[in-house]
Amino acid sequence: MRSIADMGGMQGFGPVNRAHDDTRFKAEWEAKTFAVNILSLAAGCFNIDESRYSMERMPPGEYLNTSYYEHWLYSLEDLLISKGVFSQEEYQARIAELAAKEDDHAA
């Protein structure tokens, strides 16, 4: 599909800045997103082509405004929910539970 991820030859984004080619993780959540993705692939939850297809279907505005690993996180959430590993409700409940725990620590 000619989605926003298929950008080859598009203009208006400015020059490619090779000085920004630092592939190291910039935050812990990036490393975790990468790890859970690879483990989910190894466990057979989804395949690499489904993962790429999922990223391509990210809403275009959101795709442009988010980082590389946010694209990975988007497809990870999309696939683990659509494949039934957990439900949207279970996922949201877990986020709320962890957020409440953080609030307790902060208090």
Place this chain on the structure above:
Amino acid sequence: MLPKEMVAIAMATGAPTLRAIETAPKFKPGDDIRTTNDNVSTHTRLPGYARDKRGTVVGYEGAHVFPDAHSAGRGECPDHLYRVRFDSETLWGKGSDGPGAVYLSLWESYLLAGKVS
């Protein structure tokens, strides 16, 4: 499921996509090809900029899992994979960065016999 002791090996070698298939490859190095211009709305590894372009087969890479099928839950459907050379100007047009070439690994179903007038 990947056993724990295999994790390091899998990380080092990746998951190979090379498969054995019955059909013979249609193209060989040196063949002129033209890419398809199918407006598929699902996943494909043929980039938009390389649709309906002329190129030359420069290598054969064996049969590999076909992402267009594999991404859509239609199984692996392995297909022959080729290394294809495109002149920069063919892809980017006159006035782009100058002489050069782009090499893409493309599955046989993206390719038509070249020399089509």
